[in-house]
Amino acid sequence: MDSRTQLPVVGMVGGGQLARMTHQAAISLGQSLRVLAASADDGAAIVSTDVHVGSHTDVEALRGFAKECDVLTFDHEHVPGDLLRTLRSEGVVVRPAPEALRYAQDKQAMREHLGGLGLPVPRWAPIDSVAALADFGVPCVVKTATGGYDGKGVFYVDAPEQITELLDAGAVLIAEERVRLRRELAALVAGSPGGELASYPIVETVQRDGICTEVIAPAPGLSEVLAEQARELARRVATELGVTGLLAVELFETDDGLVVNELAMRPHNSGHWTIEGARTSQFEQHLRAVLDYPLGETAPTAPVTVMANVLGGAPGGSRLDERLQSMLADDPGARVHLYGKQVRPGRKIGHVTVLGDDVETVRRRARRAAAWLRDGDPEAGEEA
Structure with a gap:
């Protein structure tokens, strides 16, 4: 105290x-x-x-x-x-307890446990040799069981011999099928020690080179039936694993339904939109949850919210401060969050959030603002 x-x-x-x-x-x-x-x-x-x-x-x-x-x-x-x-x-x-956190730290433990609960996961197997990967079948996705994030520790493999260096380095690996997906979604839920749960709207996440570049809330065109299935899946994971605080469940939407991709037990990139776009931000909700305070409302504040990550651009050009001023003059309604990081190409250095009524208009504004901050060229956002 x-x-x-x-x-x-x-x-x-x-x-x-x-x-x-x-x-x-x-x-x-x-x-x-x-x-x-x-x-x-x-x-x-x-x-x-x-x-x-x-x-x-x-x-x-x-x-x-x-x-x-x-x-x-x-x-x-x-x-x-x-x-x-x-x-x-x-x-x-x-909070969360180490017994729960384990399933966000260790992908093999997570796959074993969620599969044991009957939850939808990709076909997978632990891999300890080139022969084991050959038996599993390629092409596939190979992941390091621990330590990966933002695309690190994830490898798209077309021949078993491609994992030789990873095995020689002592990496613990799992293989997963390459899921045929329509798009990626994320379900965010908060759990408190007293058992209270609060779910946010299901969002669509857009990935490029293993990095989330954009989040659209709520996920466009998602039926309420599938949205409720995603929320219920996240609530079940939170309850079964005993999660206290924020839980993000990354999902694949496929022709056959939902498949669990990854778990995170903390505030998550897929929830940054909630700062402006929800009644209670994921960050305040996480604090409420770990302190066992009553959880806040999760209703959206606008029909559409889009969060675009700002990545570091190529060296040179105008200063970030100059880009920020120009971007704010161009779109005063865009909300900027910069993280105080040194700029490196491809590194997340901030995000931009835009609210509105029309999905495509809001996405275009968010991309334009993020591109302006990245390299001073707002038109580069039109390529996304």
Whole structure:
């Protein structure tokens, strides 16, 4: 408890953009957000007043950070489960619990557990040799069981021998069929320790080169029957796994129905639109959930909301500040969130959100704004 405010202290492991935007949500609730950052230059570290610099794999750094926090939560899933169990044994409240977080950390464990529950997953198998992959069949998708994100650790394989270097490096691998999909969707649900659940509208996510570039809320043309199936699937996963906080369930929409792709147990890129586009943002909802506060309304604030990620462009050209000013003059209704990151080509450095009534108009505005911030060329967004 913060003696100055008499309100809880939430500790968030990780100092990236998710912690940065959670910090913004904490301000309105009066919460004190403590951040464990890898560097003082991390996006959340440069805006938060309570920053501890340390590694998420160092139990002493975690222990010192968690001291006097009312609850410990995460902006990524990379904290080893044994360290979290150690902290919990010492009285630290960890949400989500390490037993739940495991299924966002380990794709093999996730596939085994969800399949055992009878939930729809792709055909898959653990792979420990070139021969095992040959038996599974190619072409397919090969993933590292742990550590992957934003397309990292995901490989499209056409010949079994392509995984030789991964095996030689000691990677734990799984293979999945290449699902014939119509599009990708995401279902976001929050769960509290008391059992309350709150679901957001189902969204469509647009991926390029393994990176989410755009989110459309709600997913255009999605029948209410399929939308409710997606919400119910996410609620069941949250309940079965005992998730506390935000759960994002990434889904494939296929001709035969829905298939679970990935899980994340934290605020998620597919939910950034909620800052302006929902009654309660995913970041405030995550704080409410881990503190066991009543959950907020999730109704949309506009018929259509589109979030476009801003990626780093090629070196050179005008300064980001100049691009920002020009973009805001061009579309004053676009809402910008920059993450305080050094710009590198292809790196997520922010996002833009646009609200409106017509899907194509809103998408065009969001793409244009993101392209302007990326490389100073608003017309580049028309290619997307």
